[in-house]
Amino acid sequence: IAGITQAPTSQILAAGRRMTLRCTQDMRHNAMYWYRQDLGLGLRLIHYSNTAGTTGKGEVPDGYSVSRANTDDFPLTLASAVPSQTSVYFCASSDSMGSSNEQFFGPGTRLTVL
Amino acid sequence: GQNIDQPTEMTATEGAIVQINCTYQTSGFNGLFWYQQHAGEAPTFLSYNVLDGLEEKGRFSSFLSRSKGYSYLLLKELQMKDSASYLCATSDSNYQLIWGAGTKLIIKP
Numbered sequence: 268i269a270g271i272t273q274a275p276t277s278q279i280l281a282a283g284r285r286m287t288l289r290c291t292q293d294m295r296h297n298a299m300y301w302y303r304q305d306l307g308l309g310l311r312l313i314h315y316s317n318t319a320g321t322t323g324k325g326e327v328p329d330g331y332s333v334s335r336a337n338t339d340d341f342p343l344t345l346a347s348a349v350p351s352q353t354s355v356y357f358c359a360s361s362d363s364m365g366s367s368n369e370q371f372f373g374p375g376t377r378l379t380v381l
Numbered sequence: 382g383q384n385i386d387q388p389t390e391m392t393a394t395e396g397a398i399v400q401i402n403c404t405y406q407t408s409g410f411n412g413l414f415w416y417q418q419h420a421g422e423a424p425t426f427l428s429y430n431v432l433d434g435l436e437e438k439g440r441f442s443s444f445l446s447r448s449k450g451y452s453y454l455l456l457k458e459l460q461m462k463d464s465a466s467y468l469c470a471t472s473d474s475n476y477q478l479i480w481g482a483g484t485k486l487i488i489k490p
Contacts, residue, residue, distance in 0.1 A: 307482055308482055309385065309468070309470075309480030309482045309483065310424070310470075310478075310480040311480070312478070315477070364476040364477075365476060366411035366472050367412060367429050367431065369414070369426040370478070371426075372423035372425070373423060374422070374423050375422075375423055
């Protein structure tokens with residue numbers, strides 16, 4: 268693994284189903300993030316984690332949950348998917364949540380909820 | 382409230398110079414980032430400014446005026462591969478990034 272990976276690349280999901288998007292980084296970064304990107308809107312933060320064992324809510328957390336059991340993995344779960352959760356989801360990481368720390372992004376997961 | 386504005390789309394000619402503007406109003410400010418995003422790909426870091434002034438990095442430069450809530454990204458000697466969206470983001474008081482919707486830059490030969 269080099270950098271940050273996400274799985275699956277894309278997924279079509281029936282409304283009401285549960286779905287977990289996976290994210291793994293090998294840079295030993297402390298901070299990790301989940302964003303959604305919708306046409307015409309900026310990236311919006313869903314949840315974040317400052318360090319393993321801690322998580323926080325971002326701008327649009329409703330309908331999503333995360334966990335951070337270790338440094339490398341940061342899965343995002345949709346408990347019961349709805350069509351409004353159709354989006355491209357990006358996972359990102361940074362050395363810490365300090366001011367100048369650039370975020371490195373995974374390749375994204377394109378999710379369609381029908 | 383928090384708001385970041387940048388033009389939706391710009392067109393420029395290969396070899397020319399283009400300036401992409403970004404204005405912001407945020408609660409707390411810990412710097413401004415520019416990212417590049419090619420269609421269907423992930424954003425990649427271009428620059429970070431926290432002090433007023435111009436930061437130059439090869440063909441790309443970024444400027445910040447904190448008093449005016451204004452930044453721009455300057456791209457020189459445009460190449461076709463520079464066709465992408467350019468995202469402006471500010472770091473707020475909690476070090477969370479607030480993102481603009483992005484400027485799609487179209488380069489014509």
